[in-house]
Amino acid sequence: MRGYYLHVPFCRHKCLYCDFFTAGHRLADWDSFTRAAIGEMAARLPIFNEESDRASAGKESTIYFGGGSPSLLPPEHFRALADCFLNAARSELREFTVEVNPEDVTEESAALWKSAGATRISMGIQSLVDSELKSIGRRHTADRALRAFEILRKEFSNISVDLIFGLPGQTEKTLSQTLEGFISLRPEHVSAYSLMYEERTALTALRDSGRIEPVEETSSLRMFEMISGKLAEEGYQQYELSNYSLPGKESIHNSSYWKRTPYLGIGPSAHSYNGTNRRRANRPDLFAYLRQGWSPEMVEEEILDSDQLREEMIMTGLRMREGIDLVEFEIKFGKRAMETLIKEATPFMSDKFPEGPAAMLAEGHLSLTRRGIMIADEIIAALF
Ligand code: SF4
Known part of the structure; x- marks a missing residue:
């Protein structure tokens, strides 16, 4: 699997909680941005393909337009970028997601x-309580979000919605209102994040x-339990700490991040990974990107050593329901490292806790239980 990500660094307004790189x-300047992104893809694709082949990444691919x-x-820019990414991803495309805000959804958009090729939409609804949306600076209302979903449903059979919990003023009762609303929409996928300051x-x-x-933190924890409990009742699997899906509707693109397959990030501040030991990040310099286009000098590169790779595998593996393979x-880090991992995890597998074990070993995987x-x-x- 190989992923292609586009970071579109513009927003109508800055949401109060957002620390993403946006202007x-x-x-x-859509012309300059589109030109620079297409130029960046042309310059970086040959090396990305070479490195992905070396990492035995296979030919299947995903595209994700995020941001921002x-x-x-605008339509002509969207089409030009979609064509560029579809050409790069070649024929074995598994998923093409576009992140959207409810206020931008119209029948035309x-x-x-x-028609430009997207197969999946991820919409940032966050809450269906207007006062909560206002408290974090979101400009849409619950009604607008519901209408947007209805419009999207006519075109897309795969829709993800984002929810944020722990919002100022939020209670378990208002969260339950949002959850009920989400469930009535029956999206294929829900991402639920705790509000971060x-x-x-x-x-x-x-x-x-x-x-x-x-x-309060205890209240936020209860909200998390409420979300996972309610979504499980409705047939959603928690396949990652913050992500739930109907069977077979996991986000393929995001799963590749957790499974550490290669991805190429295009646009200012976008991150890339070569599938083995190199991470790269474009400097978040919008004006240079728009003025001069992408250049190799914009890239900061980090070479990961064996300890960093092992920690990444523990962290991303345990975030997923299937756990660490x-x-x-053992193939990557040796028998001794594998035995140490199991030894360190053993206390968490004890069934002496009143709430049951926190980790388990099954079918060659170490994973976390609900607790x-x-x-x-x-x-x-503890496992690092
Ligand atoms: S729309 Fe998304 S990216 Fe833009 S400011 Fe709000 S949270 Fe950040």
């Missing part, structure tokens, strides 16, 4: 995304000045 809509707000791309965001400044009160782990998911950070840290 205001008014700065969107790819749903702001949905038809455009579909990232450094240098407006939301963190509001918290620090006492103007908003964060939800112990045969693969383990709640204390995943603690377990991962």
Whole structure:
């Protein structure tokens, strides 16, 4: 599997909690951006293909337009970028996702995304309670989000929706309202994230000045349990810590990140991985990217040593329901490292805890149980 990611670095407004690399809509020079992204793809694709072949990545591929707000791309620019990525991904495309905001969804835009080749939509709804949406600076309303979903459903049979829990003012009752609304839409996939107070965001400044009160950690944990319990009842599998899907509808593109297959990130601040030991990141310099186009000097490269690779495999493996493949782990890091991993994990497999074991060994995989998911950070840290 090989992934192709486009980072579209423009948004209509900055949401209060967002620390992604984005600029205001008014700065969107779509001609320059599209030209630079297509130029970057042409320059980097041969090396990416060579490295992916070397990593035995197979020919199947995925495309993901994220950001930022790819749903702001004007039609001709969207088509040009979609064509460029489809050519790069060649014929064995498994999935082409576009991230959209509810306020950008119209009958015309949905038809455009579909006809340009997209097969899956990921929509940032976050909550179906207007006061909660307002508290994090989202511009849509619950009604607008529901209408957008209805429009998308006419074109797409694979839709993911994002939910954020632990929002200022959110209670278990209002979360339940959002969950009920989501379930009634029957999306194929739900991503549910806990609200993070990232450094240098407006939301963190509001918290620090006492103007908003964060939800208590215990309450946030109960919300997480409520989401996983309710979605499980409705037939959604929690295949990753924050991701739930109907059977067979897991995000293929995002699963590749957790399975560490190669991906090529195009656009300012986009990250790439060569499938073995090199990570690359484009510097987040929008003006240079728009003015000069992409150049090799924009790339920062990190070569991962064996300890870093082992820690990554533990971290990403335990985030997934299927867990760490112990045969693969042994091939990569040796028998001794595998035995140490199992030894360190053994205390978490004990059934002496009243709530049952936190980790388990089954079919050659080490994975977390439902209880383990709640204390995943603690377990991962212990296994490093
Ligand atoms: S729409 Fe998404 S990327 Fe843009 S500011 Fe809001 S959270 Fe950030």
